Amino acid sequence: MNEANKTFDVPQSLGNEIGGSGRVYFENVVIDNLIDALLELSAAVWTHHDRVLVLEKVLAAKDIDVSAEIEMHVPDDVEIAARAAERDDYVQRIFGSFIRRPTGDLPGRQTQSEEGI
Amino acid sequence: MDRGQIGILPRPTSLSDESYLEFVTSFRKFAIQRGFPALATIGEAALGEALENGEVARPAEGKEIPLFDIKRVFAKIPLVPTWQRFVRSQQEMMWRRTRESFMHNADQTMRDMAAAEASHPERIHVDPDFVPPEYTRCEIHCQPGGYTDDPLGGLVFHYGTKIFYEGANDQDELHAELAEKTTLPADDRVERILDIGCSIGQATTVLKDLHPSAEVWGLDVGLPMIRYAHMRAVQRDKNVHFKQALAEETGFADGHFDLVLSYILFHEVPVKKMSDIVAEMFRILRPGGTFSIFEFPNNDKGQVTPSYRFMIDYDSKNNCEPYSPGFVQSDFRGILETAGFVVEAGPPVSNPFLQSLVATKPAT
Numbered sequence: 001m002n003e004a005n006k007t008f009d010v011p012q013s014l015g016n017e018i019g020g021s022g023r024v025y026f027e028n029v030v031i032d033n034l035i036d037a038l039l040e041l042s043a044a045v046w047t048h049h050d051r052v053l054v055l056e057k058v059l060a061a062k063d064i065d066v067s068a069e070i071e072m073h074v075p076d077d078v079e080i081a082a083r084a085a086e087r088d089d090y091v092q093r094i095f096g097s098f099i100r101r102p103t104g105d106l107p108g109r110q111t112q113s114e115e116g117i
Numbered sequence: 118m119d120r121g122q123i124g125i126l127p128r129p130t131s132l133s134d135e136s137y138l139e140f141v142t143s144f145r146k147f148a149i150q151r152g153f154p155a156l157a158t159i160g161e162a163a164l165g166e167a168l169e170n171g172e173v174a175r176p177a178e179g180k181e182i183p184l185f186d187i188k189r190v191f192a193k194i195p196l197v198p199t200w201q202r203f204v205r206s207q208q209e210m211m212w213r214r215t216r217e218s219f220m221h222n223a224d225q226t227m228r229d230m231a232a233a234e235a236s237h238p239e240r241i242h243v244d245p246d247f248v249p250p251e252y253t254r255c256e257i258h259c260q261p262g263g264y265t266d267d268p269l270g271g272l273v274f275h276y277g278t279k280i281f282y283e284g285a286n287d288q289d290e291l292h293a294e295l296a297e298k299t300t301l302p303a304d305d306r307v308e309r310i311l312d313i314g315c316s317i318g319q320a321t322t323v324l325k326d327l328h329p330s331a332e333v334w335g336l337d338v339g340l341p342m343i344r345y346a347h348m349r350a351v352q353r354d355k356n357v358h359f360k361q362a363l364a365e366e367t368g369f370a371d372g373h374f375d376l377v378l379s380y381i382l383f384h385e386v387p388v389k390k391m392s393d394i395v396a397e398m399f400r401i402l403r404p405g406g407t408f409s410i411f412e413f414p415n416n417d418k419g420q421v422t423p424s425y426r427f428m429i430d431y432d433s434k435n436n437c438e439p440y441s442p443g444f445v446q447s448d449f450r451g452i453l454e455t456a457g458f459v460v461e462a463g464p465p466v467s468n469p470f471l472q473s474l475v476a477t478k479p480a481t
Contacts, residue, residue: 008268010223015216015261017437018209025198025205035202039210043140050136 036097157424264339271345314382318346
């Protein structure tokens with residue numbers, strides 16, 4: 001390669017298409033937001049379900065039954081804060097679409113009526 | 118944490134990312150394999166009724182129903198905006214989480230690509246003064262940064278397209294099929310091969326496996342694509358060359374190649390560039406050389422159904438495919454023939470949406 005020693009900086013985030021307010025397909029933008037929320041919620045439920053499946057496999061392979069211990073677990077302050085931060089992120093991921101598109105009057109509107117059909 | 122590979126495919130950097138993206142894959146399968154056929158059935162039935170009752174005028178013999186009328190009828194079906202929302206949201210979830218996941222290993226990926234370039238600099242060819250023109254820099258398929266502007270783009274493309282192919286190309290199976298179905302020149306002489314618009318070189322390396330004594334090149338406009346392609350090839354001990362250049366200005370000598378392959382390149386360029394690329398391929402093929410093309414369908418004989426025309430229009434506007442309607446409406450075969458090629462149908466492929474053509478440069 002004749003670009004010897006060139007370095008490449010990877011931006012943390014980019015993407016005009018998937019950024020911003022995105023696209024709107026329904027006359028009532030709340031329906032767009034509800035579907036996005038439903039999709040994120042479904043993905044989150046599956047992700048947690050998948051993790052529990054893996055966890056059960058790993059524990060079973062070690063002959064460990066932790067059900068009772070899980071029920072009795074009391075978190076310390078650090079764990080409480082960490083779990084709260086993770087939970088806040090989870091809520092943002094699911095319900096963020098309502099903030100992303102607060103109104104239907106946005107540049108990305110692609111409804112059939114505004115295309116004149 | 119390095120979670121290893123899935124065969125020759127990179128594994129997301131956490132189980133949570135992998136589970137999330139597997140959900141997106143299943144949802145895409147649902148939307149494309151079940152949602153679109155339902156939409157097509159309902160839409161075409163509604164269109165039939167509209168033709169019957171005069172709401173839509175019957176086209177003259179040899180003419181097509183205007184896209185405007187197809188969209189007007191389809192717009193009345195509640196499933197349509199739902200399906201559009203589903204597909205767009207799925208694309209956004211796919212790219213967002215794929216990039217987020219691999220950003221955790223971005224430094225290592227950059228080091229791996231640099232190491233491959235240090236070990237085999239003779240196999241990657243980049244003009245430091247080359248600047249991708251604006252028409253190549255759109256975020257095709259909504260990929261952040263497109264093919265040109267994200268240094269991590271090759272890796273993001275690799276896993277993102279795993280989802281796009283719904284798991285059917287995890288080990289490059291579809292690219293292997295295309296490479297195997299690439300038509301050889303009549304004299305079977307294959308010394309130099311070009312994979313034009315090669316992206317991350319999935320077909321390029323298979324072409325080398327199939328023709329081990331040939332010199333094999335992959336060419337793409339995106340530096341992130343060819344850097345990742347080169348790294349992958351070096352890591353897998355595949356002796357192939359990758360070059361960053363425009364398909365319409367390859368820089369190769371006249372008659373240099375015996376065989377050229379292109380896979381879904383032409384619908385991603387403007388029609389004018391398409392003609393320029395075809396002329397360039399004619400120039401760099403030797404007499405008797407063959408150009409195998411696997412591509413979107415053209416509508417020059419009205420063979421694309423109304424529901425597919427609706428879907429391609431949607432895809433163009435909502436999946437950042439700005440040039441595909443122009444390609445579908447073009448006389449692609451005529452452009453190939455005007456350039457001097459003799460064009461025949463190529464071998465059918467397992468994806469029935471694709472057309473397969475073989476364009477041969479006459480031997481004399």
